[in-house]
Amino acid sequence: MNQFKKVMVGLDLSHLDEVLIAQTKSLSRILDIEKIYFVHVSKNLILPEKVSQAYPDLIAPIDETIKTEIRHEIEKVDQALSVPYEILVKEGNAQDTMLRWSKIKDIDLLVLGRKKVKSLSDSLVNNLAQKYPHPVLLLPENEQLLEIKNILLPIDFSNHSRVSILLAREIIEKTNGKIQCCHLYEVPKGYSKTGKSFEEFTAIMLENAKADYSNFLRQNNLPEIPCTFILKQKKDEADNIMKQAKLNQTDLLIIGSRGRTKSAAILLGSVAEKLVSSNHEVPMLVMKEDGENMSFFEALFKI
Secondary structure (H helix, E strand, O other), rough: OOOOOEEEOOOOOOHHHHHHHHHHHHHHHHOOOOOOEEEEEOOOOOOOOOHHHHOOOOOOOOHHHHHHHHHHHHHHHOOOOOEEEEEEEEOOOOHHHHHHHHHHHOOOEEEEEEOOOOHHHHHHHHHHHOOOOOOOOEEEEOOOOOOOOOEEEEEEOHHHHHHHHHHHHHHHHOOOEEEEEEEEEEEEEEHHHHHHHHHHHHHHHHHHHHHHHHHHHHHHOOOOEEEEOOOOOOOOOOHHHHHHHHOOOOOOOEEEEOOOOOHHHOOHHHHHHHHHOOOOOOOOOEEEEOOOOOOHHHHOOOO
């Protein structure tokens, strides 16, 4: 798996760091990670002058102190981290600084944590998931090590679906897991004009979705993969996907993101965006095709 050679993990010096370090260590073997950058961004790394003058020999520079704390957390993890790593402690705006250093280090995968309850960090995580041009892995605050046995793939028969399935197949080869796809279909509002009942037209749309799925697998030379077809009614796509993820006891949710327009590829598709903002329970990998969002990403550094 050559997709995730360089990984950046965002740390905030909370209990969540311990979880992220342990989970990333576990995933390093599955994803064939070659180097990890642990990054913390602080608004200000300068000690107040009065403090530094009062304790000139007792207080180390703040960035070095933070690096020592992070290194201690890394060394606490059972069994040494076999992948080379580097600790970066930077000053400035967290979002802009992480985007900038992910570009400098040519990062393939950004790993971010989600706390169990809504917090101030949610906004940063949501924005980075939108604006980072490569895949983003969101890991919930869960003490239990991630074992990827059940992968759920919401698919829409696009190229994003193909990319997600290919990646999932590589992962389960190493974990002896299984893949389950799900596809949401709906009944068009004007169905009554056909003279058929809602139930009759539901059956028609279901058969149409199943045929589209078979064609999608055949055209992309993919094997048969179980797929659950979900009738979209009152709840939106994200709610339906999360319900299915919980029913499946999903270990990893892989979703493809799509920019709403080619010129605005910076924006996640509406379903991915909703899942990023609402999912605090299931580990989720937001896939992005190479080059998607890059025009905006490049523009960040020309301002």
